[in-house]
Amino acid sequence: MTSPILVFDLDGTLVDTADDLVATLNVVLEEAGLGGVTGAQTRAMVGHGARVLIERALAAKGAERAPDEVDALLARYIKHYGANIAVASRPFPGVEAALDRFSARGFALAVCTNKLEHLSLRLLDALGLSPRFAAICGADTFAVRKPDPLMLTETIRRAGGDAARAVMIGDSATDIDTARAAGIPVVAVDFGYTPVPVTELSPDVVISHYDALDDAVAKVLA
Numbered sequence: 001m002t003s004p005i006l007v008f009d010l011d012g013t014l015v016d017t018a019d020d021l022v023a024t025l026n027v028v029l030e031e032a033g034l035g036g037v038t039g040a041q042t043r044a045m046v047g048h049g050a051r052v053l054i055e056r057a058l059a060a061k062g063a064e065r066a067p068d069e070v071d072a073l074l075a076r077y078i079k080h081y082g083a084n085i086a087v088a089s090r091p092f093p094g095v096e097a098a099l100d101r102f103s104a105r106g107f108a109l110a111v112c113t114n115k116l117e118h119l120s121l122r123l124l125d126a127l128g129l130s131p132r133f134a135a136i137c138g139a140d141t142f143a144v145r146k147p148d149p150l151m152l153t154e155t156i157r158r159a160g161g162d163a164a165r166a167v168m169i170g171d172s173a174t175d176i177d178t179a180r181a182a183g184i185p186v187v188a189v190d191f192g193y194t195p196v197p198v199t200e201l202s203p204d205v206v207i208s209h210y211d212a213l214d215d216a217v218a219k220v221l222a
């Protein structure tokens with residue numbers, strides 16, 4: 001028996017992780033002798049996983065590196081971030097109450113993120129959110145990641161959700177492209193991390209607070 005399901009992106013959607021991401025990124029960049037990036041720069045570079053974040057930061061510094069050097073920076077990034085995963089990171093306002101409401105209505109809940117799976121679990125554990133999700137899938141959970149629609153459909157399957165009654169909630173073009181490719185409606189939050197305002201990316205509905213999620217889901221599943 002499958003359930004209706006909400007599938008959430010993590011960084012910039014469920015949890016405001018930017019300050020911890022930028023702190024780790026700057027440790028790595030400074031150790032490489034490159035100086036740091038700003039929070040605003042980092043927010044515009046998140047969404048395709050840690051390796052792309054590092055590559056984009058290097059490009060912003062005009063300091064592209066060979067793949068094996070990026071590998072070393074990535075290893076350092078993962079180690080530092082894993083040890084400092086929830087220093088400043090907190091759920092966005094209204095997240096827990098919204099998850100409670102949808103659980104009570106029989107929705108399955110899942111996470112589909114381009115953050116590595118073990119880091120996603122560690123973050124959600126640290127915030128006490130893990131037990132709410134039937135599946136927590138990260139960049140390395142499947143052979144593909146967002147924007148490949150298979151990542152979303154496999155997350156739904158793993159969580160026991162019904163793809164015909166599924167909604168993706170995300171903050172970036174990556175999430176909107178993924179949902180569109182999977183034929184699943186998408187609600188965008190406008191408080192996340194994206195270089196382009198989500199209103200310009202044509203999601204089905206845009207919300208500015210989790211209090212508005214119920215109406216948004218009712219609209220897209222109608």
Ligand SMILES: O=C(O)COP(=O)(O)O
Pocket residue numbers: 009010011012045046047048049050053112113114115116
């Ligand atoms: O780690 C990233 O770049 C993005 O993660 P997200 O998919 O949860 O936004």
Ligand SMILES: [Mg+2]
Pocket residue numbers: 009010011012013047170171172192193
């Ligand atoms: Mg995101």
